[in-house]
Amino acid sequence: MVRRTKAEAALTREKLLDAAENVFLARGVANATLEQIATEAGLTRGALYWHFKNKAEIFHAMLDRVRLPFQELIDELDEADRREHPARAIRLACQEGLKRLEQPRYHRVHSILIYHSGGLSELDSLAMQEEIANESCGMLTEYFQAVAQQGQLRADISPETAARLLQSTLGGVFHDWLRHPQEYSIRERGMEMVDTLLHLLCTTELP
Template structure:
């Protein structure tokens, strides 16, 4: 009986998350209510409160679903025992970008993130959470790039800090541009070449302002 109750609770939680994403997609986060989500899910508001205190917690749980899809590959590129961390990084970003094209759930989460017109305390909290996650991702990329360099897959003179910054900005820029203007380029078709270009960029030595001034002089 206890096992069945746990399964039912997990099923209800999943139904609520699915409904929340549909309601957010139709009405925007700011104009949605927990009552709207309960109606869409076919559950009571009490059932929602059993799992989530507010829309902010729903957004966080929906985002966690996206993160968990790619966590194994991200951790593999940081693992010192992984023989091909650079290959795992390539696979991570190619799969992330190509899967995004086929997954409306992921697309909707990024629309919420990038849509500045949908403003509420919940969306602002979600965006602040994403800022924290980006800071954490920068640190994870530093670990991954050091690991990649130690495996001899990047030149010893490559700079992991600038490499991590470049990856973060490159991927964020691709996402923002494609989510807001999906006809701008064919993300699924071009993802492998775009990621390959990003990886090649990592092999470049750090260039300082002084170096640039000397070379131009």
């Protein structure tokens, strides 16, 4: 019975987060109310307060469902790729990240973060975006250091610069795509940019 109750609570929590995505996207985080989220989920405000105390807590939980830590994308790769072919590992991690961004949930939540999360004092969306970017750039730097150690990074480009160049490229194509998501595939456009940049940065072709 306890196990069933925990499962039901988990389903309720996910239903509330799904509803929050729709309400935040339609109204903006600052203008949305907890009652609107509960109504969208088909639940009472009491059920909502059992899981979340305010909109900021809901927002953070919603964002956690779609975060794409670069290390997690790397960890999904074959260990040999990570160890023996760090440049290829960077490419494959970027490819998987871009692929996930085309999924509706990832698209919705990142749109909310960038375009619809202002005006709520409890949230600093710019700080959150900065945290995500810094985390990604730090891991990219480590992998470009491995590329350099193998003699495959151009000598006149530091691993830190290479990481910032790739991070800026990915951020730029992502923001452009969020404004016009129906015009092209971010996975295809993004990988064109990633492959071009890695070709310019690396001294050998990727295996």
